[in-house]
Amino acid sequence: MSLKTIKIAIVGSGPAAFYAAEHLQKKLGDRVFIDMFEKLPTPHGLVRSGVAPDHQKIKTVAKVYDKIASNSQFRFFGLVEFGNHVTLEDLRSHYHQIIFATGAQTDKKMGIPGEELIGSHTATEFVAWYNSHLEYTDISFDFSGKKVVIVGVGNVAVDVARILSLTESEMRKTDIADYALENLAKSGIREIQMLGRRGPAQAAFTNPELRELENLEDADLLTLAEEAEPDPLTLTELERKPNRTTQTKIDLIKKASKRIPSKSKKIVIRFLVSPIEIIAGENNRVKSVKVVKNRLHVSDDGSLRPRPTNEIEEIPADLVFRSVGYRGIPIKGVPFDENSGIIPNERGRVLDKDGGKPLLGLYTTGWIKRGPTGVIGTNKKDSGETAICMVEDIDSENTLCPEFTSTESINALLKEKHISYSEWLKVDSFEKGEGEKQGRPRVKITRLEKIFEVLKEVQ
Numbered sequence: 001m002s003l004k005t006i007k008i009a010i011v012g013s014g015p016a017a018f019y020a021a022e023h024l025q026k027k028l029g030d031r032v033f034i035d036m037f038e039k040l041p042t043p044h045g046l047v048r049s050g051v052a053p054d055h056q057k058i059k060t061v062a063k064v065y066d067k068i069a070s071n072s073q074f075r076f077f078g079l080v081e082f083g084n085h086v087t088l089e090d091l092r093s094h095y096h097q098i099i100f101a102t103g104a105q106t107d108k109k110m111g112i113p114g115e116e117l118i119g120s121h122t123a124t125e126f127v128a129w130y131n132s133h134l135e136y137t138d139i140s141f142d143f144s145g146k147k148v149v150i151v152g153v154g155n156v157a158v159d160v161a162r163i164l165s166l167t168e169s170e171m172r173k174t175d176i177a178d179y180a181l182e183n184l185a186k187s188g189i190r191e192i193q194m195l196g197r198r199g200p201a202q203a204a205f206t207n208p209e210l211r212e213l214e215n216l217e218d219a220d221l222l223t224l225a226e227e228a229e230p231d232p233l234t235l236t237e238l239e240r241k242p243n244r245t246t247q248t249k250i251d252l253i254k255k256a257s258k259r260i261p262s263k264s265k266k267i268v269i270r271f272l273v274s275p276i277e278i279i280a281g282e283n284n285r286v287k288s289v290k291v292v293k294n295r296l297h298v299s300d301d302g303s304l305r306p307r308p309t310n311e312i313e314e315i316p317a318d319l320v321f322r323s324v325g326y327r328g329i330p331i332k333g334v335p336f337d338e339n340s341g342i343i344p345n346e347r348g349r350v351l352d353k354d355g356g357k358p359l360l361g362l363y364t365t366g367w368i369k370r371g372p373t374g375v376i377g378t379n380k381k382d383s384g385e386t387a388i389c390m391v392e393d394i395d396s397e398n399t400l401c402p403e404f405t406s407t408e409s410i411n412a413l414l415k416e417k418h419i420s421y422s423e424w425l426k427v428d429s430f431e432k433g434e435g436e437k438q439g440r441p442r443v444k445i446t447r448l449e450k451i452f453e454v455l456k457e458v459q
Contacts, residue, residue: 006032006394007402009091011082011331012101013038014045016366016379018065020099023387025071028394033073033407035095039081040134041419041451042427043069045103047376049133052159053174054166056441061376069421077410078419086413088333094410096399097361097390100334100343100350101383104326104367108341110151114278115322119145119286123156123323130163130180132444137179143187145318149289151275152323153196154204160321161192161267162212165219175435175442192219192267193315195289197274197306199296200227200253201234201246210252219265221256227271228257233296233304272296273313274306278320289315326372334362343368348386349393361400363390423455430454 006028010017013036021034042048044062051058069076080086082102091098107122109115119142128136148164150157163176168185176184196203200223213221230238230250238246253269273291281287291313294306327341337344337354343364344351350362365386366379374382393399404410427445435442445451 003096003394003397003399004031005405006097006399007095007405007407008032008034008097008099008390009095010034010036010099010101011091012036012045012103012366012368013040013043013076013078014101014103014366014379015047015061015065015376016103016369016383017045017099017101018043018068019380019383020101020365020387021074022064022068023384024390025068025074027387027391030073033075034071035075035077035410037077037080037082037086039079039084041078041424041448042134043076043078043421043424049128049131051131052127052163053131053176054162054170056174058376059441066425074421076419076421076424077414078424079416080414080418083332085416086410090413092361092400093403094413095361095402097363097393098400099386099390100331100362100364100368101366102328102331102368104328104341104372106327106329107322108325108327110275110322110324112275112277114280114286117278117280117286117320118284119318120278120320120322123150123152123160123321124326126160126321127156130176130184132177132180132446134446134448137177137446141183142319143183143189146188146190147316148189148192148319148321149275149315149317150192150194150321150323151289152204152325153194153269153271154323154325155206155209157194157321157323158205158209158213160323161194162216164189164192165213165216165265165267167217170217172438172440175431175440175444177444177446179446189319190265192265193317194267194269195273195275195291195315196269196271197294198304199231199234199271200250201230201238202296202304203249203253203269203271207245207248207252210249213267214252214256216263216265216267218263219267220259220261220263222259222261222266222268223253223256224268224270225257228253231272231296233298237304272306274308276312278317279314286317286320289317289320291315326367328368328371331368335359340371342371345369348382348389360398361393417452419451419455426458427451427454430458 293311299305330336431442
């Protein structure tokens with residue numbers, strides 16, 4: 001006989017977590033009780049702390065999550081950290097199923113000398129800092145120098161370049177952290193170079209992101225003429241398999257190579273260069289980035305890959321941001337594949353090892369399931385796949401058998417103050433209200449003490 005009441009725990013509160021909750025609510029109706037655990041006081045993951053502050057339209061997806069959270073059988077527990085406040089054994093004894101949706105929380109390393117010099121930062125920490133992520137508000141960046149190198153040409157790298165280039169008036173239309181606005185407004189940065197290992201056709205950024213760099217108030221988008229032209233192998237590939245999107249990207253890059261600079265800042269996108277060392281100057285600070293120039297070749301899998309030449313160049317830099325991809329981090333008690341940086345799984349069912357057997361009652365979704373690929377909407381399909389497996393296991397009674405079946409039983413474990421979704425909505429309303437006073441989307445709270453102050457005031 002099928003279970004009448006299903007208790008499900010979700011660890012993480014980003015898009016994948018909310019879409020998993022939505023799928024389960026639709027499939028299981030009033031049989032399902034969902035508790036979502038988040039180590040931060042605020043939900044929504046990268047929608048709040050990753051999406052660029054000048055991309056407000058993307059953030060409107062939070063309204064969908066508010067609707068999911070309004071279900072009377074959904075609870076949010078902010079400020080509850082898995083592995084600290086609750087353990088895997090705790091959740092196993094209170095829930096029939098557990099979903100891990102913790103994302104990809106750290107950057108991949110480049111593995112070159114000088115990566116840890118003063119002035120060398122990950123894109124992750126910079127993005128989290130300007131987006132008011134509470135674990136990154138105390139980081140400091142030195143924007144007094146003129147030259148910045150960004151390693152990578154994906155959309156995150158473009159976001160970093162754009163934020164570094166915004167004028168104060170452009171920033172004041174966004175929800176960028178106030179401390180970031182203040183620091184960046186006084187920035188001495190005048191030149192930003194983005195480094196791509198392959199050619200213009202293979203650059204990971206999207207055309208809309210590239211076009212945004214063309215329309216900045218006080219920064220010119222530039223490329224080098226000799227690097228903007230596709231190489232013979234790329235041209236052959238495009239003749240064989242024409243691609244309008246790729247051709248548009250190439251045209252935009254060529255256009256940038258002909259632009260005459262007229263603004264006070266410039267963003268230069270470089271191609272076919274790989275960093276091989278970050279060189280130290282005085283006081284162990286970044287002085288420059290040594291790169292090797294590449295040529296493309298056809299790899300064994302048929303893709304075009306970079307191959308280093310003997311040509312070396314040294315690019316002056318006062319600040320370096322590394323944006324070469326994200327990876328997941330291990331979760332206490334949960335299998336983890338160090339090579340891929342994900343939880344080993346089959347269609348969302350957690351496996352004891354890569355290619356191994358499913359672990360009863362454990363599931364995963366989002367970037368920690370598949371790796372850091374796709375956009376916010378990609379998580380909806382991904383979470384749907386996981387939810388289908390979960391419902392199959394419920395129907396076949398292949399679930400955990402929790403010792404504590406009451407929906408209130410988890411509260412006995414949570415000794416520390418946690419934040420509910422209704423409390424989050426009060427914080428959300430306060431931030432938007434403060435933003436309205438300044439003609440901004442919101443003014444984010446950047447201290448936990450202030451969140452508690454607001455909650456005390458609005459009760």
